Amino acid sequence: MGKENTFHLGITMAGAVSAGAYTAGFIDYLIEALELWEEQKLIITNKIFKNETLTNYEKKIPLHNVCIDVLGGASAGGMVGMITALSTYSKMPPVKKPTNDKTGNILYDSWVLLDDDIDVSLKNNVTTFQKMLYTDDFEVNPDGIPSLLNSKSIDRIADKVFNELVSLEKKRERPNYISEDLRVLVTLCSLRGIPFELNFERITSANFPYSPGHRMNEHMIIAHFKIKYDEKLDKDVYLKFDPYDKDSEELLKLCTKATGAFPIGLAPRHFEGKLSTEYIKNCILRNLEIKDEDKSAINIKLDDEYFDFTDIDGGTINNEPYSEVVQVLEEVSPNHDRKFPMFGTIMIDPFPNFYDQDEFKPKKNPLKDLVFQKSFWSVIPEAYFTFREQVRVKHSGSFYKDYFRLLIFPVKWEQNGVLKNHPPIACGALGGFGGFLDIEFRKHDFFLGRNNARNFLRGFFMLEYNEEKLHPLFSGLNQEAVDTFRRKIKNAEESETIYFPIIPDLNFISDKKGGHTNPYHYTIDEFPKLKPGYFDSIKPNLKNRVNKILTYEINKRFEKKWLLRNALKVVKGYVSKRIVNSVIKIMEKDFASRNMMPK
Numbered sequence: 001m002g003k004e005n006t007f008h009l010g011i012t013m014a015g016a017v018s019a020g021a022y023t024a025g026f027i028d029y030l031i032e033a034l035e036l037w038e039e040q041k042l043i044i045t046n047k048i049f050k051n052e053t054l055t056n057y058e059k060k061i062p063l064h065n066v067c068i069d070v071l072g073g074a075s076a077g078g079m080v081g082m083i084t085a086l087s088t089y090s091k092m093p094p095v096k097k098p099t100n101d102k103t104g105n106i107l108y109d110s111w112v113l114l115d116d117d118i119d120v121s122l123k124n125n126v127t128t129f130q131k132m133l134y135t136d137d138f139e140v141n142p143d144g145i146p147s148l149l150n151s152k153s154i155d156r157i158a159d160k161v162f163n164e165l166v167s168l169e170k171k172r173e174r175p176n177y178i179s180e181d182l183r184v185l186v187t188l189c190s191l192r193g194i195p196f197e198l199n200f201e202r203i204t205s206a207n208f209p210y211s212p213g214h215r216m217n218e219h220m221i222i223a224h225f226k227i228k229y230d231e232k233l234d235k236d237v238y239l240k241f242d243p244y245d246k247d248s249e250e251l252l253k254l255c256t257k258a259t260g261a262f263p264i265g266l267a268p269r270h271f272e273g274k275l276s277t278e279y280i281k282n283c284i285l286r287n288l289e290i291k292d293e294d295k296s297a298i299n300i301k302l303d304d305e306y307f308d309f310t311d312i313d314g315g316t317i318n319n320e321p322y323s324e325v326v327q328v329l330e331e332v333s334p335n336h337d338r339k340f341p342m343f344g345t346i347m348i349d350p351f352p353n354f355y356d357q358d359e360f361k362p363k364k365n366p367l368k369d370l371v372f373q374k375s376f377w378s379v380i381p382e383a384y385f386t387f388r389e390q391v392r393v394k395h396s397g398s399f400y401k402d403y404f405r406l407l408i409f410p411v412k413w414e415q416n417g418v419l420k421n422h423p424p425i426a427c428g429a430l431g432g433f434g435g436f437l438d439i440e441f442r443k444h445d446f447f448l449g450r451n452n453a454r455n456f457l458r459g460f461f462m463l464e465y466n467e468e469k470l471h472p473l474f475s476g477l478n479q480e481a482v483d484t485f486r487r488k489i490k491n492a493e494e495s496e497t498i499y500f501p502i503i504p505d506l507n508f509i510s511d512k513k514g515g516h517t518n519p520y521h522y523t524i525d526e527f528p529k530l531k532p533g534y535f536d537s538i539k540p541n542l543k544n545r546v547n548k549i550l551t552y553e554i555n556k557r558f559e560k561k562w563l564l565r566n567a568l569k570v571v572k573g574y575v576s577k578r579i580v581n582s583v584i585k586i587m588e589k590d591f592a593s594r595n596m597m598p599k
Contacts, residue, residue, distance in 0.1 A: 006065040007473055007502050008179075008332050008343035010325040013077025015315025017262060018435025019350035019427040020076030021442040022410055024111040025449025026348055026456075027084050032094035033457055034066065034177040036506045059480040062504050064473050065176065069332050069343075070183040072325040075315035077348065078186035078259035082252065083110055083161055085184045085227075086243060088175060090166040096450075098443045098524060106161055112442045115153035128153050129436040133541035135548045137267070144556065145549055151267035158256050168244045181228035183328050184241055186259040187314030187321050191268070193217025194280060194307065196300040213299065218284055220317045221275070222324055223255045236278035250274075259314035265433065269311045277302040286327070289398070322347055322405075326398040336403070340471050344404030344502075346461070350425055350445075351432065352409040404463075408456060410448055413520050422527050422595065424448065429590050440528040447523035455519045458508055462487060462499035474500055484509060530591055532598040535584050542583065546576045 013023050040061045047054060073081035087106050095108040100118055102109055117125035132149040166172075174180060197213035225241035226234060234240075242248040251274055258269035281300045290298065325345055330336075333343040410424035426444040427435030435441045463471050465486060477500070485508070487499045511517045550572050591597050 005063075005473060005475065006067050006342070008329055009066055009068050009502075010070040010072065010329045010343070010345045011068065011081070012320055012322045012325045012345060012347040013071070013073035013080050014347065014349040014351070015073075015075030015077055015260075015313065015319045016350040017076055017427070017432030018442065019425055019432055019445055020080050021111040021427055021435055022350040022425060022445040022449040023077055023080045023348045024083070024107040025446035026408060026453040027080060027449075028092075028094055028105065028107045028446070029450040029453035030457070030503075031084070031087065031092060033453075033503055033505045033507065035091070035094075035175070037061070037504060038175055038177055040506060056480070057509070059478050060484040060509060061506070062474070062477055062481045062485070062500075064477075066503050067179050068177060068182065069179040070185065070325050070328040072183075072185035072321040072328075073259070074187040074319045074321055075260045075262070075313050076350075078314055079158075079256055080107070080111070081184055082186065082256045083107055085182060085225075085241065086161060086165060088178050089171045089243075091172060095446075096523075098447060100439060106164070108446065110157055110161055112439060112446050114436070114439070114442065115156050116439055127438070129438075130538060130541055132436060133538065133545045135545055138548070138552065145552055146267035148265050148549075150545075151261075154257060154260065154266060158253055161256075162243060162249060162253055165243055171244075179227075179332075181226060182241070183238075184225040184227075185321055185324050185328075186223045186225075186255050187318040188221040188223055188255065188258055188311045189314055189316040189318075190219050190221055190309040190311060192307075192309040193219055194221075194284060194300065194302065196284060196298055198298055199296070218287070220287060221280065221283055221311075222287060222318075222321065223251075223259075223275075224283070224286070224324075225252070225255075236276050237282050239279070258311040261311060261313050263312045263316055266313075270309075271311060272308045273306045275307050277304060277307050280307045287324075289327070320347060320349065323398040326401070326403065329403075330398065338402060339469075340473075341404040341463070342473065344406070346406050346408055346456075348408040350410055351428065352407065406456075406460060408452065410445070411452060412448065412522060415520055426528050426596070429594055429596065430587060434591075437534070438528065438530065444524045444528050451522050454505065454507070457501060457503050457505040458517075459487060459519065461503060462501050465498045465500040473502070527596070529596045529598050534598075535588060539580065539584065543576060543580045546579050546583075547572070550576055 011027075016023060040058065041063055044054060044058050044061055044063065047058070071081035071084055073079070083106055092105050092107070093103065095103050095105045095112075100113075100116075102113065102118065114128040115131055116127050119125070131153045132151075134150045134152070137147075137150040137152055138145045195215065195217055197215040199213045224238050226238040227241045229238065229240040229242065239251060240248045241252065243252060254269060254271065254274065258271070261267060261269050280302060284300055285295065285298075288298075322345065329343045329345065336343070412420040412422070412424045414420050425448070426441035429435075429437075429441075435445065463473065465471070465474060465482065481504075482500065485501050485504050487501075489497050489499060491497065508517065554572065588597065
C-alpha cells in the first residue's frame with residue numbers, strides 16, 4: 001500500500017495535571033489497536049506475496065494504513081506525548097487490568113504508579129502526594145522555596161522513563177504506524193519575554209534616520225522535536241529527538257519536566273544554554289505563521305548565542321497546541337480534499353471547557369446576569385476570568401480550517417443517551433491535583449481512557465463508506481472487512497449512511513464473537529473514594545511543610561528586622577495551624593462535593 005492508502009494522523013493532548021492518567025490510558029489502547037492491526041497486515045501481505053490463501057479471519061482485516069505524524073501536547077499532555085514517542089522504541093505491552101505492580105508499560109508505570117512506593121518488602125510505603133509534602137527540596141536551596149509542593153517526584157518519574165529506555169542495541173525498527181519523520185511538540189511558557197517588533201514605514205533620511213516599530217514580547221515557545229533530524233538542514237530550525245544522544249536526551253528530559261511545571265504548585269524549570277537564539281527566532285516565525293518572503297516585516301531582538309529563561313507550565317499560555325499540530329499535517333499532506341480527507345486530528349482533553357466538570361452539565365456563562373461590573377471588587381475576579389479565557393482563544397488560521405477533527409473527552413454512560421450521575425474524572429479534584437493523592441483515582445482514569453478509546457475507534461473515528469464515491473483510503477477493501485466493521489447511521493430523515501473505521505479495532509472481532517461488545521461496560525465501574533482517615537494521615541507532613549515555608553520566608557524577608565522577625569515567629573505556630581486546617585477543609589469540601597469522601 002502506498003501513500004494513497006495512508007491516513008495521516010496528528011494527536012493533540014491538552015494539559016490535565018494528574019488527569020494525564022486519562023490521556024495515557026487512551027493512548028495505551030490506541031497503540032494496542034495499531035499494534036494488533038500492524039501484526040496482522042504483515043502476516044497478510046506476506047501471504048499475498050507468496051500467493052497463499054487467506055483465512056476467513058484474515059479476509060476481514062483492512063489493508064490501508066494510518067501514520068501518526070505528530071504528537072503535540074501541553075503540560076500533562078506534553079508529557080504523555082513525549083512518553084508515547086519513547087514507547088515506540090520497544091514493543092509496549094498493553095495494560096488490560098488494574099494493578100499496583102510495575103508492568104513494563106511506560107504510560108501506565110509513569111502515570112498510574114507515579115512515584116508511589118510499590119515494593120511490598122517496605123514496611124511503610126509512601127505515596128506520591130506524601131512525598132510532595134517533604135521539605136528536602138528547599139532545605140538545601142539557597143535561592144528559596146521553589147514551589148508549594150515538592151517536585152522531586154516529577155524528577156524521579158521523568159528520569160525513570162529515560163533511564164529505563166531499551167538499549168540502542170535492542171531498539172526495534174520503527175513501526176509503520178509511526179512516521180519516519182515523527183514530530184513531538186511540547187509547549188513552554190517563558191517568564192522572560194522574547195522582544196520583537198513589527199516594522200512600519202522603513203524610509204530613513206539624514207533628518208529622520210530612524211523609524212520606530214511596534215514592540216511586543218512573546219512568551220510562548222514550542223519545543224519542536226524531529227526524529228529524522230538532519231544536522232545541516234534542521235539545525236536551529238527544529239530540535240533533535242534522539243534519547244540515545246546525551247545532549248538531545250538532556251533537552252528532551254528538561255522539556256518533559258518543564259511543560260508540566262504547574263505555576264506556583266510545582267517547581268519552575270530553567271533553560272540555560274539549551275535553546276539557541278536562532279532556534280527561538282525560527283520558533284517565533286513558525287508560531288506567527290510568517291513565511292520567508294515576509295520575514296523582513298518583523299525584527300526579533302536577541303543578541304546572545306542562547307536564549308536563557310525560566311519556564312512555567314506550558315499549558316499556562318497554550319494548553320491545546322492544536323494549530324501547531326495541524327501545521328505539521330499541512331506539510332505532510334499539502335493537497336487537502338474536504339470530500340476525501342487523507343489527514344485529520346484528534347484532540348484529547350480530560351477537562352473540556354464546554355461543561356462543568358463537577359456536574360457534567362453545560363457551563364453557564366458567568367457574565368450572563370452581570371453585564372456591567374460596577375465596583376472595584378467585582379472587576380478583579382472578572383479580570384482574572386477574562387485573561388484565563390482569552391488565553392484559550394486560538395488566533396492561528398490553521399485552527400479554523402475545515403479539516404477532519406474530533407474531540408476526545410471523559411464520559412461514562414449508563415445507557416444510550418443517559419450519563420452516569422457522577423463527574424467522569426476521578427483525578428479532577430483539587431483543580432486536577434487530586435490524582436496525586438491516591439493510585440485508585442489514577443487507575444480509574446487510565447482505564448476510563450482505555451474504555452473511551454475503544455468506543456471512539458469503534459463508533460466515531462470513521463469516514464463515510466460509499467461504493468459509488470469511494471474514499472481512496474478504502475480502495476481494495478474486502479467485502480468481509482466491510483461487513484465486519486461498517487457502522488450504519490440513520491439521520492433525522494431516516495436515511496442511512498455507512499461509515500468505516502479509519503483504525504479498525506481487531507479486538508472488536510473477538511469481542512463480537514464472545515458477546516462482549518457492550519459500549520457501556522467499564523473496566524472500573526465503581527467510582528473511587530478517599531481512604532478513611534486520609535487527611536489525618538497527611539496532616540503531620542502538611543503541617544511540617546507549611547511550618548518550614550513560613551520559617552524560611554520570615555527569616556529571609558525580615559533578615560535585618562530582628563524584632564519583627566521574632567514577633568512573627570511567636571505567631572507562626574498559630575498561622576501555620578490556621579493554614580493547615582483551612583487547606584484540609586477546602587480539600588474535604590471538594591471531595592465531598594464529588595461524593596468521594598468515605599462513608
